[in-house]
Every structure is written in C-alpha cells, then in structure tokens.
Amino acid sequence: MRIVIVLSCLIVIALLFSAIQVPIIDISEIEKAINDVKSESQVNIEDEETLKKTVALVAKELESDQRTRLKYLVSAYMIIWLVFMLYLIRLGKQQRALDQRLSQLEQETSGIQDGSIE
Amino acid sequence: MGKSVKILTVLVAILLFISLFLIFGYAQVEKTMLEVQKIFYFHVSAAITVYLAFGVNFLFSIKYLIKRKPDDDLLAASAAEIGLVFCTVVLLSGPIWARYAWDTWWTWEARLTSTLVLWLMYIGYFILRSALTDDKRRIYSAVLGIIAFFDVPIVHFATKLWETKMHPERGAKLDVLPTMRNTWMIVLVTFFILFAVLLILQYRTKKIESRYDIIAQKHLQELN
Numbered sequence: 001m002r003i004v005i006v007l008s009c010l011i012v013i014a015l016l017f018s019a020i021q022v023p024i025i026d027i028s029e030i031e032k033a034i035n036d037v038k039s040e041s042q043v044n045i046e047d048e049e050t051l052k053k054t055v056a057l058v059a060k061e062l063e064s065d066q067r068t069r070l071k072y073l074v075s076a077y078m079i080i081w082l083v084f085m086l087y088l089i090r091l092g093k094q095q096r097a098l099d100q101r102l103s104q105l106e107q108e109t110s111g112i113q114d115g116s117i118e
Numbered sequence: 119m120g121k122s123v124k125i126l127t128v129l130v131a132i133l134l135f136i137s138l139f140l141i142f143g144y145a146q147v148e149k150t151m152l153e154v155q156k157i158f159y160f161h162v163s164a165a166i167t168v169y170l171a172f173g174v175n176f177l178f179s180i181k182y183l184i185k186r187k188p189d190d191d192l193l194a195a196s197a198a199e200i201g202l203v204f205c206t207v208v209l210l211s212g213p214i215w216a217r218y219a220w221d222t223w224w225t226w227e228a229r230l231t232s233t234l235v236l237w238l239m240y241i242g243y244f245i246l247r248s249a250l251t252d253d254k255r256r257i258y259s260a261v262l263g264i265i266a267f268f269d270v271p272i273v274h275f276a277t278k279l280w281e282t283k284m285h286p287e288r289g290a291k292l293d294v295l296p297t298m299r300n301t302w303m304i305v306l307v308t309f310f311i312l313f314a315v316l317l318i319l320q321y322r323t324k325k326i327e328s329r330y331d332i333i334a335q336k337h338l339q340e341l342n
Contacts, residue, residue, distance in 0.1 A: 069152055072215070073153050073156055075214055077157075079211060080210070080211055084203070087316075091323070098323060102326075
C-alpha cells in the first residue's frame with residue numbers, strides 16, 4: 001500500500017513537472033526569428049533594435065503569464081492528488097486497526113475455548 | 119480483497135495515469151482560459167461523482183427506512199463518505215480556477231455557496247453518526263441523508279435559478295474540441311470506477327467492523 005502511494009506520488013510529480021516546462025526564448029532566438037521573417041517576407045524594417053527589444057519584452061511577458069497559469073494548474077492537481085492519497089492512507093489505517101482488533105478477539109475467544117479464561 | 123476488486127483497483131490506477139497523460143499531452147489548450155482550463159477535467163468529473171455518491175446515499179437511506187436492513191445503512195454511509203472526499207476535491211480545486219478566472223479565491227455565488235452547504239450537511243451527517251448509537255444512528259442519519267440530498271438539484275440548477283454568470287449555464291453551448299471531450303469522458307469513467315472501488319472497500323470495512331462489534335458484545339456477555 002505504502003509503496004503504491006509513494007510510487008504514484010513520484011510518477012504524478014514527475015508527470016506534472018514535465019508538463020510545466022515553459023520554453024524559454026532567449027535574444028539569439030528572437031534575432032534569428034526576425035531575420036527569418038525579414039528574408040522570407042522581404043519586409044523592410046527600419047528600426048531593427050527597437051523591434052528586437054519589443055519582441056523580447058513580449059516574449060518575456062507571455063512566458064511569465066504562462067508560468068502563472070501553469071502554477072495554478074499544477075497546484076490544483078497536486079491538491080487533488082493529496083486529498084485522494086490522504087483518503088487512501090486513512091482507509092489503510094482503518095483496515096490495519098480492524099485486523100488488530102480481530103486478531104485480539106480471536107486470541108480471547110480461543111482462550112475461552114481452551115478454558116484458560118475464567 | 120477479492121479478485122474482482124483487485125482487477126478494478128489496477129484498472130483505476132492505469133486509467134488515472136492515462137487520464138493525466140491525456141489531460142497534459144493530448145487534450146488541446148482551450149482558447150480563453152488557456153492551460154488553467156485543464157483543471158476542469160478533474161474538477162467537473164469530481165462534481166458529477168459527488169452527485170452519484172450522494173444519490174447512492176439517498177437511495178440506500180430510503181431503502182433502509184423501508185426495510186430496516188443494517189447493510190443498507192452501511193452502504194449509504196460508505197457512499198456518503200466517498201461523496202464527501204470528492205466534494206472536498208471540488209471545493210479545493212474550484213478556488214484555484216476561480217483565482218485565475220474571476221480574480222478571487224472565493225465568492226458567494228449560488229453554485230459555490232450551495233456546494234459548500236452540501237459539504238457541510240454531509241459533515242453534519244457524520245457528526246450525527248458518531249454521536250448516536252445503533253438504531254437511532256441509522257434512522258436519524260438516513261433521514262438526514264434524504265434531506266441533504268435535496269441540495270444536489272439546487273447545486274446543479276443554481277446557475278439557472280439565480281441567473282449567475284460565473285459558472286456556465288446548464289446546456290450552454292461551449293466551444294469544446296473533440297480531444298477535450300474525449301479526455302473528459304475518460305476522466306469521468308475513471309472517476310466512476312474509482313467511486314465503485316472505494317465504495318466496495320469502504321462497505322466491506324464497515325461491514326466487518328459491525329460484525330466485530332456484534333461478536334465482541336456476545337463475547338462480553340459470555341464473560342459476564
């Protein structure tokens with residue numbers, strides 16, 4: 001039971017963290033993309049430096065927004081998983097306590113049958 | 119644990135991992151809410167499973183009051199307990215969605231409030247059960263189970279009854295893509311099977327507990 005719970009938690013954490021990897025766009029990629037667009041569309045860009053800065057800022061803003069959304073998403077799934085796991089642990093404890101009570105009762109009743117309890 | 123329960127448990131575990139894979143790897147990102155919309159798959163499925171669980175509690179509570187069989191009371195209590203777990207999932211995952219969508223963790227909107235009332239009523243159900251013994255416990259909790267279930271249709275029709283605009287109205291046309299619909303259906307089926315497995319496990323535990331109490335009482339009488 002414990003192994004299943006720990007294993008499932010590890011798998012879920014790994015799954016969720018792999019799902020939230022936001023691709024980070026650096027300035028060299030932005031420059032490359034602008035050059036590609038320029039060569040493909042033949043657009044004449046007058047102030048290339050300002051354009052690069054603007055695109056970099058937009059990319060940073062989009063990344064930050066995405067990170068925030070993914071934080072909410074991962075938190076929600078972590079909490080859901082935690083609730084289910086806590087309930088499973090509670091079920092397991094309930095079963096173990098019941099097993100103990102049953103074996104105790106078994107011992108006591110076998111004592112009566114043997115005549116050892118007056 | 120019986121063989122069929124073991125098979126169902128393994129099936130649920132596999133389906134849960136498939137569900138997670140589908141949510142994060144297959145279902146497309148919704149255009150308005152973007153990634154946060156993916157909370158919807160577990161949140162809504164859990165909410166529907168709450169209806170199912172409390173529905174089972176309602177039916178077996180009525181059955182107990184008619185036939186007075188203790189097994190029906192045990193089934194009703196087991197279903198209520200699992201319903202409460204799923205309701206907790208709904209109440210905890212909802213505010214995270216709300217924080218992004220509505221810019222607040224909680225608002226006293228009709229559906230949210232009626233869901234909280236539902237959760238509190240079933241908390242009361244278990245407080246009542248722990249406070250009373252045997253026949254009184256069974257009868258009073260069955261009555262409370264029946265009364266509490268009347269909040270389920272209120273939760274479901276809340277958006278229509280109070281015309282709130284926060285949750286989508288029942289039957290509203292949503293822009294749901296096939297990948298999203300398929301994923302949601304699989305998650306819903308998984309939750310239904312999970313409910314069935316937990317119900318069987320909880321019912322068996324409660325039944326053994328009640329048998330133990332009967333045997334222990336007889337044993338005490340024999341000793342005296």
